[in-house]
Amino acid sequence: MFWYVVETKLDLNTKMLDFLNRQENIEAFIPKVEKWFKCTEFEEFQLRDMYPGYIFIKTTLNEEIFKEKYAGLFQTVERLGKVIEKDGFISLCDDEIDVLSKLLDNSDSIRHSRGKYNGNDLEIFSGPLKGLEKDIQKINRHKKIAKVRFEVLGKEMLLPLEVINKKGSVLDSA
Numbered sequence: 001m002f003w004y005v006v007e008t009k010l011d012l013n014t015k016m017l018d019f020l021n022r023q024e025n026i027e028a029f030i031p032k033v034e035k036w037f038k039c040t041e042f043e044e045f046q047l048r049d050m051y052p053g054y055i056f057i058k059t060t061l062n063e064e065i066f067k068e069k070y071a072g073l074f075q076t077v078e079r080l081g082k083v084i085e086k087d088g089f090i091s092l093c094d095d096e097i098d099v100l101s102k103l104l105d106n107s108d109s110i111r112h113s114r115g116k117y118n119g120n121d122l123e124i125f126s127g128p129l130k131g132l133e134k135d136i137q138k139i140n141r142h143k144k145i146a147k148v149r150f151e152v153l154g155k156e157m158l159l160p161l162e163v164i165n166k167k168g169s170v171l172d173s174a
Helices: 010-023 065-076 094-103
Strands: 002-008 026-029 032-038 043-049 054-059 081-083 113-118 123-125 136-140 147-154 154-164
Touching: 002 010, 002 065, 002 094, 010 026, 032 154, 043 154, 094 147, 136 154
Parallel strands: 113 154
Antiparallel strands: 002 054, 002 081, 026 054, 032 043, 113 123, 136 147, 147 154
């Protein structure tokens, strides 16, 4: 399976997504991630676009066939979107695909993970970061995000993580 990324104008995301999903051999989606929002009326995680203005495409078409089949399309609808290219290669690398495949759920969203400290060791007991504790570089407990060592599209990933106690403290149950 190959993954490609199309950059679109934000107000045309839905049209482009619908169009791409009508094409043969293409599954297009906009990855979502939960973000923590806190104000006087509420505190909650809400789903937001992970990469605003980008549509991800899963297909069985390799780069050569994909370019051949859709290059003309993206040239004619350039006002709607364009395929992201880096170093002349337009598909996501295997590492990026592996990371996203592990983190995204069936609705192409990354939900928040929950964890606790056992002394100085972080243990994540639920969510997509479970088992990936070693990949977490930094945690902001107040914003409920974790900086991980993964990059997608050349950007560091900040993922939702709720830690229920402070570093150095121990909880008997979650």
